[in-house]
Amino acid sequence: MLELIDVTKDYRGGKRAVDGLTLRLGPGLLGLLGPNGAGKSSLMRIAATITRPTSGRVLFEGADAVADPRALRRNLGYLPQDFGVYPNLTAREFLAYLAAAKGLSRRSARARIDELLETVGLTGAAKRALGGYSGGMLRRVGIAQALLADPKVIIVDEPTAGLDPQERARFRALLADLAADRVVMLSTHIVSDIESARPTSRSSRAGGCCAGARRANCSRRSAAASGTCSPHPPRPTPSAPGTRSPG
Ligand SMILES: Nc1ncnc2c1ncn2[C@@H]1O[C@H](COP(=O)(O)OP(=O)(O)OP(=O)(O)O)[C@@H](O)[C@H]1O
Numbered sequence: 001m002l003e004l005i006d007v008t009k010d011y012r013g014g015k016r017a018v019d020g021l022t023l024r025l026g027p028g029l030l031g032l033l034g035p036n037g038a039g040k041s042s043l044m045r046i047a048a049t050i051t052r053p054t055s056g057r058v059l060f061e062g063a064d065a066v067a068d069p070r071a072l073r074r075n076l077g078y079l080p081q082d083f084g085v086y087p088n089l090t091a092r093e094f095l096a097y098l099a100a101a102k103g104l105s106r107r108s109a110r111a112r113i114d115e116l117l118e119t120v121g122l123t124g125a126a127k128r129a130l131g132g133y134s135g136g137m138l139r140r141v142g143i144a145q146a147l148l149a150d151p152k153v154i155i156v157d158e159p160t161a162g163l164d165p166q167e168r169a170r171f172r173a174l175l176a177d178l179a180a181d182r183v184v185m186l187s188t189h190i191v192s193d194i195e196s197a198r199p200t201s202r203s204s205r206a207g208g209c210c211a212g213a214r215r216a217n218c219s220r221r222s223a224a225a226s227g228t229c230s231p232h233p234p235r236p237t238p239s240a241p242g243t244r245s246p247g
């Protein structure tokens with residue numbers, strides 16, 4: 001469904017954040033685990049069409065998402081690492097605003113927002129201004145907005161940052177459920193986020209940013225994400241434990 005092929009990202013000043021990474025993603029959960037500066041957010045911004053790769057290709061359902069990102073964007077839920085909100089709006093108002101921007105009808109938005117507020121445990125706080133929310137509560141609003149349009153591709157950058165252990169467990173379960181029939185990509189610094197979410201991915205060959213398998217598997221040697229990572233390896237490569245068949 002979503003492919004990144006030999007993707008490299010160089011920033012001005014010569015910093016290479018992503019180095020020749022190939023990912024072929026069908027339904028399932030891909031966890032990116034790596035130290036600060038490993039290139040996780042850079043990779044996710046490329047996959048979310050926020051930034052263009054310096055070289056390489058991004059394909060969504062076989063079509064070039066760099067040349068024309070619209071189809072991927074229509075099917076995308078993205079939570080950036082630096083997610084910001086309007087502090088004077090309530091959670092419900094903020095989600096309604098984003099739902100309108102995503103083109104949801106008012107009626108379906110209302111039902112969806114109720115459902116998502118419940119999912120992220122914010123029903124009771126939905127009428128309070130976001131300026132009074134804790135960091136973890138704001139993260140939950142960010143997660144809710146990523147799921148508004150029932151996206152096929154969910155990219156969440158450090159979604160569990162600031163969540164308490166109970167909320168983290170709840171969110172991991174939610175992502176694992178969503179990954180049954182969607183592409184879910186998350187980054188984290190917390191190994192257990194990847195271990196216990198039972199993701200379907202395999203580990204990358206090398207590099208500071210890597211994909212987690214059932215057992216998180218990460219090399220921290222390199223500052224740049226590199227190598228080939230395929231949660232759905234081409235046949236006849238045998239599947240790693242915990243992988244699903246290509247979707
Ligand atoms: N807009 C930018 N301009 C220049 N360099 C950048 C830019 N964005 C990221 N970098 C550099 O690219 C490298 C990868 O950064 P990135 O934010 O992708 O890493 P990360 O794995 O998400 O880190 P963290 O765990 O701290 O969120 C870092 O060295 C960073 O300084």
Ligand SMILES: [Mg+2]
Pocket residue numbers: 040041042081157
């Ligand atoms: Mg980051």
